[in-house]
Amino acid sequence: MELICPAGTPSALKSAIDAGADAIYCGFNDETNARNFPGLNFSRAELRQGIELAHRRGAKILVAINTFPRAGAIEVWHRAVDDAVDAGADALILADIGLMDYTARRHPDQRIHVSVQAAAANPDAIAFYVETFGAKRVVLPRVLSVPEIAAISREIECETEVFVFGGLCVMAEGRCSLSSYATAKSPNMNGVCSPASHVAYEQTREGTSSRLGGFTINRFGANEPAGYPTLCKGRFATELGTGYIFEDPVSLDATALLGGLRDAGVTALKIEGRQRGRAYVESVVRHFRGALEALDAGREADIARLTPFTEGQTTTVGAYRKTWR
Amino acid sequence: MQLSLGPVLYNWSPERWRDFYFRIADEAAVDVVTVGEVVCSKRAPFFEPELPAVIERLKRAGKQVQLGSLILVSLPRERRHLDDLIRTSDVMIEVNDLTGLRSINGRAHAVGPFVNIYNEASAAFHADRGAKRICLPPELPLRSVATIAAALPQVTFEVFAFGRTPLAISARCYHARAHKLAKDNCQFVCDKDPDGLALKTLDQQDFLTVNGVQTLSYTCANLLRDIGALKQNAVGALRLSPQDCDMVAVAGIFRDVLDGKEEPEGGSRRLAALYPNVPFSNGFLHGQPGFSYH
Amino acid sequence: MSYPSSPTGESLPSIPPLLARVMRPLPLLPLEIVLARFMQRICRRNPQIFDRLGVHAGKRFGIKPTDLPFAFVIEASTQRPRLSVMRELPAALDARISSSLANLLALVEGRVDGDALMFSRQLVMEGDVEAVLALRNAIDDAGLDLAKEVADLFGPLGEPVRQALDAARNSLMKPNPLSQETRPWS
Numbered sequence: 001m002e003l004i005c006p007a008g009t010p011s012a013l014k015s016a017i018d019a020g021a022d023a024i025y026c027g028f029n030d031e032t033n034a035r036n037f038p039g040l041n042f043s044r045a046e047l048r049q050g051i052e053l054a055h056r057r058g059a060k061i062l063v064a065i066n067t068f069p070r071a072g073a074i075e076v077w078h079r080a081v082d083d084a085v086d087a088g089a090d091a092l093i094l095a096d097i098g099l100m101d102y103t104a105r106r107h108p109d110q111r112i113h114v115s116v117q118a119a120a121a122n123p124d125a126i127a128f129y130v131e132t133f134g135a136k137r138v139v140l141p142r143v144l145s146v147p148e149i150a151a152i153s154r155e156i157e158c159e160t161e162v163f164v165f166g167g168l169c170v171m172a173e174g175r176c177s178l179s180s181y182a183t184a185k186s187p188n189m190n191g192v193c194s195p196a197s198h199v200a201y202e203q204t205r206e207g208t209s210s211r212l213g214g215f216t217i218n219r220f221g222a223n224e225p226a227g228y229p230t231l232c233k234g235r236f237a238t239e240l241g242t243g244y245i246f247e248d249p250v251s252l253d254a255t256a257l258l259g260g261l262r263d264a265g266v267t268a269l270k271i272e273g274r275q276r277g278r279a280y281v282e283s284v285v286r287h288f289r290g291a292l293e294a295l296d297a298g299r300e301a302d303i304a305r306l307t308p309f310t311e312g313q314t315t316t317v318g319a320y321r322k323t324w325r
Numbered sequence: 326m327q328l329s330l331g332p333v334l335y336n337w338s339p340e341r342w343r344d345f346y347f348r349i350a351d352e353a354a355v356d357v358v359t360v361g362e363v364v365c366s367k368r369a370p371f372f373e374p375e376l377p378a379v380i381e382r383l384k385r386a387g388k389q390v391q392l393g394s395l396i397l398v399s400l401p402r403e404r405r406h407l408d409d410l411i412r413t414s415d416v417m418i419e420v421n422d423l424t425g426l427r428s429i430n431g432r433a434h435a436v437g438p439f440v441n442i443y444n445e446a447s448a449a450f451h452a453d454r455g456a457k458r459i460c461l462p463p464e465l466p467l468r469s470v471a472t473i474a475a476a477l478p479q480v481t482f483e484v485f486a487f488g489r490t491p492l493a494i495s496a497r498c499y500h501a502r503a504h505k506l507a508k509d510n511c512q513f514v515c516d517k518d519p520d521g522l523a524l525k526t527l528d529q530q531d532f533l534t535v536n537g538v539q540t541l542s543y544t545c546a547n548l549l550r551d552i553g554a555l556k557q558n559a560v561g562a563l564r565l566s567p568q569d570c571d572m573v574a575v576a577g578i579f580r581d582v583l584d585g586k587e588e589p590e591g592g593s594r595r596l597a598a599l600y601p602n603v604p605f606s607n608g609f610l611h612g613q614p615g616f617s618y619h
Numbered sequence: 620m621s622y623p624s625s626p627t628g629e630s631l632p633s634i635p636p637l638l639a640r641v642m643r644p645l646p647l648l649p650l651e652i653v654l655a656r657f658m659q660r661i662c663r664r665n666p667q668i669f670d671r672l673g674v675h676a677g678k679r680f681g682i683k684p685t686d687l688p689f690a691f692v693i694e695a696s697t698q699r700p701r702l703s704v705m706r707e708l709p710a711a712l713d714a715r716i717s718s719s720l721a722n723l724l725a726l727v728e729g730r731v732d733g734d735a736l737m738f739s740r741q742l743v744m745e746g747d748v749e750a751v752l753a754l755r756n757a758i759d760d761a762g763l764d765l766a767k768e769v770a771d772l773f774g775p776l777g778e779p780v781r782q783a784l785d786a787a788r789n790s791l792m793k794p795n796p797l798s799q800e801t802r803p804w805s
Contacts, residue, residue, distance in 0.1 A: 008756065009671075009756065009759060009760035010760060010761070011729070011759065011760045011761070011762045012759070023766070026615055029594075030434070033361075036802075037549075037756070038675065038750070038752050038753035038756065039671040039672060039673070039675075039750060039752060039753035039754065039755070039756030039757045039760075040672065040756050053541045056383075066443055067446045068443035068444065068447075069443065069446065069478065070444065070467075070469065071441065071443065071444040071445055071469035071473050072444075072469070072472040072638060074444055074445070074446055087409055088467050089612070090510065095441075096441070096443065096444070096446075096447055097423075097441075097447045097450050097451075098444055098445075098446030098447035098448075098449070099448055100445065101446065118441075119397075119400065120423070121397065121399045122398055122399050122403075122404055122409075122427075124398075124425075124427055125398070125409075125422065125423050125424045127424055127427060128424075128426050128427050131427070131545075138523050141396075141754060143399065143495075143496035143497075144399070149397070159466065159535070170354075170495060170497070171493035171494065171495045171540070172397055172493070172496065174441060174495050175396075175439065175441070175493065175494055176493040176494075177462075177463065177464040177490075177492045177493065177609075177615065178493050178533075178540065180464050180614070180615055181490070181492050181542055181608075181614065181764035182613035182614055182615075183610075183614055184608070184612060184614045184615070186464060187419070188441060188443065188464070189443065196748040196751075196752045197748075197749040197751070199748040199749075200748070201743070201744055201745055201748065202530065202745075203631045203743070204747065208413075208740075208743070209527075209672070213614055215526050215530060215532055216526040216530065217526070218327050218527070219527055219709075220740070222657060222740070223740065225738055225740065226737060226738050226739075226740055228734070234349055234526075235523045235527055236524045236525060236526060236527070236532065237524070237529070238523065238524050238527070238535070239505055239522070239523070240391065240504065240522075241503070243537065245499060245502070245503060245524060245579045246495075246499060246502075249738075252580065254633060255382070262389055264686055273525070275734070275752075276732050276734055277726075277729055277732040277734070277755070277756075277759045278332060278729040278759055278762075279729060279730055279731050279732040279735075280732035280734070280735065305360035307453045308735050308738075309732060309734075309735045309738075310735075310738065311738055312738065313739060315755075319496060324593045
């Protein structure tokens with residue numbers, strides 16, 4: 001299985017290659033990608049250099065152009081596609097149907113991966129992308145169990161990529177407007193979720209409050225682990241009680257399931273976190289490279305040393321092992 | 326401009342659901358009605374026995390009837406169900422997920438607000454494959470709505486104009502979670518909240534509404550003030566999403582404002598009396614936070 | 620000031636309180652002159668930092684090492700980056716960042732992940748969070764190697780600083796006895 005690693009900066013890209021990445025995904029420093037965060041991402045020149053470096057070292061570069069083009073400004077996204085193809089990207093990770101259509105027509109030889117933001121959660125939806133745009137790989141939404149992934153793999157004509165570590169969307173990816181409800185900025189339109197520009201931390205006697213667009217998202221005691229100030233991982237109140245209504249602050253770690261994912265026919269394993277630092281990329285990629293080598297050698301993988309990197313200092317195997325079915 | 330009634334998103338009792346549509350058929354000033362369970366496939370069997378009579382009554386009343394498909398399709402039985410629906414239905418299907426597009430295979434259909442159409446190119450893609458009506462995602466600002474509608478005059482575009490705004494869909498059920506139940510054994514607890522389960526922040530600010538696997542706004546969309554701009558920009562229909570209030574009266578208010586018999590402010594005052602204690606919002610259309618009202 | 624135990628159950632490296640007390644009466648001006656020159660040198664050598672900072676270049680960042688009796692204010696403007704050293708951070712700042720000196724230095728060197736420090740409550744941000752993230756990402760990309768230089772700047776106090784820094788480098792990768800359980804997802 002290929003190991004697909006995040007890079008928000010050229011330095012992180014180099015760290016990922018050094019740590020054993022087979023491929024690195026990254027995006028341009030604008031609204032065309034879903035990690036459009038301050039100080040992050042690649043200029044055209046940086047991408048070109050990153051691709052040259054990766055190819056010299058035998059790694060691939062996948063360019064995420066996975067927001068939904070703004071009406072009346074589609075050419076911004078077309079340019080991103082053209083420039084990524086021109087720079088020698090090994091694949092484009094796309095979410096918008098119109099942009100896939102453009103790419104398939106304009107660059108028929110370019111490899112298209114269906115972004116997790118496209119939320120292709122079943123064989124029919126995946127087959128639609130394969131038949132219509134010639135998509136070669138689908139990044140599966142984080143809502144499927146390992147047996148479901150196995151069933152999907154058997155039915156479809158393309159490769160599958162699944163997340164094995166990092167942040168978890170609690171809602172179906174690419175189909176969530178919670179962020180823009182509070183801030184006017186959304187993953188689909190602006191490439192940001194719960195954007196830093198709208199986050200405020202306040203130190204109070206009860207602890208640290210995180211607020212987003214004026215709404216209190218959470219309050220942490222002084223020694224209580226924290227998570228991102230994302231809406232779906234906040235503490236809220238209903239008439240039934242107060243707490244984590246959607247999900248606790250927690251990160252995915254599927255180290256223990258790598259064998260099952262391989263047997264399910266998964267082609268590639270993806271690490272979330274283009275917004276993270278070099279230290280994260282280096283440690284997490286090295287861990288999974290080791291785990292994959294152990295898997296190939298029939299050894300037990302080392303126990304994860306990755307909890308310090310996780311939200312709420314807690315990990316989960318997420319939907320891969322569903323407790324409701 | 327048409328008025329279009331969206332599907333009931335909440336878990337109402339089958340009798341109440343049927344009677345609601347009977348009354349809509351007999352009394353409501355709406356042109357198009359979309360029926361069907363789109364939120365949770367587990368609820369669907371309760372409504373299916375009532376569906377033929379509801380569709381028949383709506384059709385007889387001269388309404389254009391559409392059948393909405395499930396927002397998030399993942400289980401094999403959900404795929405089979407969708408496939409059957411598309412192949413056998415004699416009313417137009419409103420797809421809420423791309424899963425159905427292969428079976429639709431170019432036939433006339435509608436596209437619901439849960440499909441990501443953010444620009445004129447993806448709208449054109451759907452139109453080329455048989456989409457006659459498209460209800461745009463509620464998140465879209467007016468500028469995008471206008472650009473898309475102008476590019477495809479052959480398609481009727483709808484915008485989400487009344488009701489709590491759908492914001493997210495999940496594979497997990499937050500109603501079951503709130504009641505400390507597993508999704509598989511949910512006991513259909515979402516039926517306790519015919520208008521959704523209200524969610525507040527830790528500082529007691531009203532924020533969101535939980536409806537099983539779906540999350541909606543706490544605020545109620547109200548685009549009465551924007552009707553002029555929407556008309557000017559070739560929007561063909563306003564979608565009214567059923568809430569636990571007199572939807573016949575809601576439709577009447579929108580009709581009055583559309584026909585110029587009532588000013589938007591007077592209409593909004595009447596709406597507020599019909600659906601009290603829930604603040605209005607139209608922020609998305611203005612490119613502002615969705616909860617805000619301009 | 621020493622740190623209480625972290626939420627991960629480990630105590631974190633910090634400047635011993637006695638040492639911090641000894642440092643308190645030290646004159647700040649010489650330190651300011653040295654550090655300002657040092658920062659300007661870094662900025663000159665790494666102009667890409669400003670590209671990444673974008674609109675946030677020129678904002679005033681307050682940096683408070685929680686285990687030192689003084690704080691820094693940085694203005695990262697392209698023309699003339701400025702650094703001042705003071706006993707307490709002033710009120711008029713765009714953003715404040717506080718953590719132990721070891722964590723802050725490790726962050727500057729990209730040896731710890733900023734989000735991980737935030738999740739474990741070892742780093743506090745206030746004010747313009749976007750500006751802080753831009754600064755952090757810009758610095759992380761620059762790949763700075765401060766360990767030796769910073770320790771040198773502290774003269775006779777350099778050794779404990781270096782020790783704290785080394786400990787910080789390793790602390791994040793230690794096994795974490797309190798948080799190895801995984802949670803089910805329902």
